Amino acid sequence: MVQPQTFFEAEEGRTVAVGMATDHAAYSGAGFAAGFTENGSSTRISVDVGESGSYDLAMRYSNGPNPYSGQKQLSLYVNGERVEQTVFPSTVTWEEWGTVTTTVPLNKGRNVVEYRKEAADSGHVNLDVLAVRPHGKRITLFNGRELTEWQHTDGREPTWTVADGAMTVRNGDLRTVQAFGDFRLHLEFNLPLYPPDVTGQARANSGVFLQDRYEIQILDSFGIDPPQKNDAAAIYNQKAPDVNAALPPETWQTYDIVYRQARYDAAGKKVENPRVTVVWNGLKVQDDVEILGPTGSSRPEGPAAGAIRLQDHSNPVQYRNIWIEPLDL
Known part of the structure; x- marks a missing residue:
């Protein structure tokens, strides 16, 4: 077909x-x-x-x-x-x-x-x-075969490796060609196993940026108690997840994210901050949390919709089964 x-x-x-x-x-x-x-x-x-x-x-x-x-x-x-x-x-x-x-x-x-x-x-x-x-249909952002929905942030064609239904981080961040406002996002990720002497932010670091502005951290945080503001499922450097729902590395994990974009008046002044809910491996770890501002390494805030960006932090993190549903929240 x-x-x-x-x-x-x-x-x-x-x-x-x-x-x-x-x-x-x-x-x-x-x-x-x-x-x-x-x-x-x-x-x-x-x-x-x-x-x-x-x-x-x-x-x-x-x-x-x-x-x-x-x-x-x-x-x-x-x-x-x-x-x-x-x-x-x-x-x-x-x-x-x-x-x-x-x-x-x-x-x-x-x-x-x-x-x-x-x-x-x-x-x-x-x-x-x-x-x-x-209209109204779920948008498949990665179907396990093609990267047609993505580009590198400088506009290059995507060069992440695709094999066995997954794409692997390499050669720079990827972001969607299309930008989104309010949405429901699903993605699955698999983290490589590092030896015990590799610690902190060096352990399988990546991230998913909402509207290319606000990062939900991806990291090997298995066993960390309590999780911190830079651990997995954190709103990066703003709020730690409520609980640590991490699975061991080399195990497929899921984020299900509902995002409500910031609201702006006709003059372009922000009148409401964005909000996010994150379900990590089936557990709600961020519950309608207000995002206070950009989380770093991101585009400026503004009234325009923004892309979904996946971060290359020089670790071979894998992604699969990514889809998004535009919402009107």
Whole structure:
């Protein structure tokens, strides 16, 4: 069975008064569609789907501080009909990427999705890649075979080793191409066994970053009592897990994470901190905990959605069976 295409590059669409640029890192494909400064400037992307229905259009974009900081807009058309004025929250800098998602009906076969600057739109955003998925369906981020949902943080194609249904950390962090707001995330990890003289943060260190901002630590913390703020399942350097649910190394373990993103007002001011619940190997170890700020080695806080990032801390940690469900909490 041929799998449907998920990603459609914005710079490969039929463009009007929009150029392809490469001057900001970590884009997907050959570059990104840049500018949208003139009325009528647009990119028209042909999208094929296997059956008619409701689909989520998730556009990866950047909205930096020029000519002003804040929300910006383009008009969204599907098959020639105007759907909405799409609002793109600030990504703080041009080097960061977010995703804005709109649910629309699509026809079986070919559809045309267009982002266009009209008189009532600000423009001045960069568009990278459009993800098209059936609405409300779980998104498989790693199926044991392919790394198509991931990139290195500098935009390189993923180079982690894939074998026996798992991927192994190497050559730098990976993050998802698509960014997410509120979500439920499931992942499984397997930690290598180190000799007893390897201690602390050197024992199978990795981490999962929520929205590329807030790290849930991954570490060999088996037998540590009580766990600390830098042990496994900690909100890194902010809050230790309530209990230590670690299994021995070389055993597959699970995190099930429910995350509610920070809330921002229309001016871009944060009015509520993000919150997280973590279930580790079936035990709830973080219960709707407020995250006080970024945990280090992370992107700036801001109103835009963010990617899931898996950390390379120079230890051959393995991951498998990763999926995410967007939520509206």
